[in-house]
Amino acid sequence: MFYKNSLKYRKHALILGCSFTSGSYTWDPEHIVYKEALQPDGTYKTIDQGIGRERMDANGTWVRWLDPADYYTIYALPGSGIIQHAAIVKNLDIEGKLDDIDYVIVQKTYEPRLVLTKLQRIYSRWHDNFKHEPTPDVENIIMWRNDAKRINLMNGVANGANLGGHFKNQQYEEWLKDLYLSTTTRTAMQSAYVYIDETCKIKNIPLFEISFTPQNDQGRTSLDNSIKLDLPKFFGSEWAFKHMMYKEKYHVFGPIDASVSRDGEDIFTGHYTFEGNKKIGKMIRKQLDKHL
Numbered sequence: 001m002f003y004k005n006s007l008k009y010r011k012h013a014l015i016l017g018c019s020f021t022s023g024s025y026t027w028d029p030e031h032i033v034y035k036e037a038l039q040p041d042g043t044y045k046t047i048d049q050g051i052g053r054e055r056m057d058a059n060g061t062w063v064r065w066l067d068p069a070d071y072y073t074i075y076a077l078p079g080s081g082i083i084q085h086a087a088i089v090k091n092l093d094i095e096g097k098l099d100d101i102d103y104v105i106v107q108k109t110y111e112p113r114l115v116l117t118k119l120q121r122i123y124s125r126w127h128d129n130f131k132h133e134p135t136p137d138v139e140n141i142i143m144w145r146n147d148a149k150r151i152n153l154m155n156g157v158a159n160g161a162n163l164g165g166h167f168k169n170q171q172y173e174e175w176l177k178d179l180y181l182s183t184t185t186r187t188a189m190q191s192a193y194v195y196i197d198e199t200c201k202i203k204n205i206p207l208f209e210i211s212f213t214p215q216n217d218q219g220r221t222s223l224d225n226s227i228k229l230d231l232p233k234f235f236g237s238e239w240a241f242k243h244m245m246y247k248e249k250y251h252v253f254g255p256i257d258a259s260v261s262r263d264g265e266d267i268f269t270g271h272y273t274f275e276g277n278k279k280i281g282k283m284i285r286k287q288l289d290k291h292l
Contacts, residue, residue, distance in 0.1 A: 081108075207226040245269070
């Protein structure tokens with residue numbers, strides 16, 4: 001089930017992304033995610049983790065507004081990043097499915113994200129970790145998502161690294177910081193970039209990269225052989241704050257009770273709406289059209 005009906009289209013694209021690529025979002029203040037947070041006195045307090053509060057619709061992914069003449073196979077992995085993307089490229093290559101791909105788009109995000117997926121004892125069943133996310137409104141898209149994160153070793157600053165949910169002691173925060181800053185972590189992340197880059201080069205597959213977020217203090221995060229599309233950082237950048245973020249038409253956000261929030265913030269910062277992704281998709285298409 002790599003693709004469903006791509007043969008009638010001009011080109012077949014592989015798109016690798018995170019929750020920014022998964023779909024469009026709507027505000028839902030009743031959908032709140034809590035966690036147990038370690039306090040200075042060694043006790044735990046239930047806090048608002050600052051995620052949830054929104055519902056996703058895969059039909060509203062920004063990919064929807066790319067060229068309708070092409071077909072798009074999407075791996076949109078919420079909370080995951082380049083290391084899992086490299087694993088997907090490797091597995092598709094082993095199975096010969098990269099030969100069906102005409103170009104690849106990598107949607108870069110906050111890194112590093114060390115997320116381990118569920119073990120499949122039979123290697124050929126690696127795709128069992130993914131579920132098909134229906135997009136009935138968009139014929140030329142098939143989307144795969146992976147919500148089977150078994151161990152979230154580290155996910156930037158969001159989603160609460162949980163080490164599988166089994167690690168709680170007074171050293172947790174310091175241990176997590178060390179893991180985030182570790183040169184080993186950065187080497188693994190950078191190796192994933194190199195693997196995707198070199199695989200596409202060897203197979204002569206055009207590679208495009210889009211940085212949705214600023215890539216500060218992350219070491220090498222570039223794909224040397226890729227085409228860097230001339231686009232702003234869509235989230236967390238000066239451009240984003242000026243044109244999209246905290247604007248109801250484009251962005252999901254709302255209040256949080258600061259007394260129980262993860263970091264004392266009193267506002268929830270979510271993903272983009274249908275109109276937000278529409279704006280982003282049209283900007284990306286304008287740049288892609290210069291190269292395809």
